[in-house]
Amino acid sequence: xxxxxxxxxxxxxxxxxxxxxxxxxxxxxxxxxxxxxxxxxxxxxxxxxxxxxxxxxxxxxxxxxxxxxxxxxxxxxxxxxxxxxxxxxxxxxxxxxxxxxxxxxxxxxxxxxxxxxxxxxxxxxxxxxxxxxxxxxxxxxxxxxxxxxxxxxxxxxxxxxxxxxxxxxxxxxxxxxxxxxxxxxxxxxxxxxxxxxxxxxxxxxxxxxxxxxxxxxxxxxxxxxxxxxxx
Numbered sequence: 001x002x003x004x005x006x007x008x009x010x011x012x013x014x015x016x017x018x019x020x021x022x023x024x025x026x027x028x029x030x031x032x033x034x035x036x037x038x039x040x041x042x043x044x045x046x047x048x049x050x051x052x053x054x055x056x057x058x059x060x061x062x063x064x065x066x067x068x069x070x071x072x073x074x075x076x077x078x079x080x081x082x083x084x085x086x087x088x089x090x091x092x093x094x095x096x097x098x099x100x101x102x103x104x105x106x107x108x109x110x111x112x113x114x115x116x117x118x119x120x121x122x123x124x125x126x127x128x129x130x131x132x133x134x135x136x137x138x139x140x141x142x143x144x145x146x147x148x149x150x151x152x153x154x155x156x157x158x159x160x161x162x163x164x165x166x167x168x169x170x171x172x173x174x175x176x177x178x179x180x181x182x183x184x185x186x187x188x189x190x191x192x193x194x195x196x197x198x199x200x201x202x203x204x205x206x207x208x209x210x211x212x213x214x215x216x217x218x219x220x221x222x223x224x225x226x227x228x229x230x231x
Contacts, residue, residue: 004166005120009071011165016074019054022162028198029221033113033142034060036192036224040140044109050098050129051115055079058111059088067103069096099125101132108137116143116175117167127182130229139184139227144169145191148221172223179227188226191217 015022023030037057041047045065049058052068054075059082070076073095080093098112099121110129119125129139144152146169155161176186194211195203211217 007166008118008120011163012070012072013074015162015165016054016072016078019075019162020056020078023054023056026161026196028203029193029196030056032193032196032222033057036142036222037061037111037113037140040138040226041109041111046105046107046134047109047111048103048107048129048132049111049113050101050125051112051118052076052079052093055082055091055093057113058091059083059086063109064090066091067105067107068093069098069101071095071097099128101128103132105132106134106137107132108134110137110139112139112141114142114144116141117169118165122170122175123178123181126178126184130179130182130184130227133229135229137229138187139179139225141175141225141227143175143223143225145219145221145223146171147219152221172225175225179225183230184227185230186225187228188224190224191220192222192224194220196221 034057038061041061041063044063047061047063047066049066049068052058052070055068058066058068068079076093076095083091083093099119110132112129116122149169152161156163179186193207194216195206197203211220
């Protein structure tokens, strides 16, 4: 397990230099993630971005205070530089393992975007994050729809998306069970981006009309889960 964790850390350390290149290449997808983050952090005072990468999603938010953590110190260095350039004095970044991260501060919103598939111990991480929540706080979690795995692997081989590195697609059923075990309840679940590339007019139609139909939207690439504490 430790060897796997080392492999994950090494992968993201090596990806740090090109991380923003891949985000810019797939800007339409990352714009959707930013929109989701903005929607659910509005009005929240203290936000934690667990697995923040180079900080773009967190830096795009209008929140009172925020902390971004990531296992890659190289990515955190880039995030800090961006924060300084944007004068985001209310945001800080720290290199830390999400699974073992602890803080005396409680957060009323925690982002976990496209991270859980890269964790060696998802249950330990969910438990750790639940302990960091205020009583009214929420965990906003996204992960790739497992139905897209073969498409994502093909896109990676064709150089159309960022290499994933070591990962495992946890099922929705297992994720919800882990959350329940750690005294979290699911308060919202949704799916976004049936077509994760920008094509003028077509993307809007597929994602905002066809992709919002009750059954069809479950085929979209982004799965969203909102968890809150049980009473």
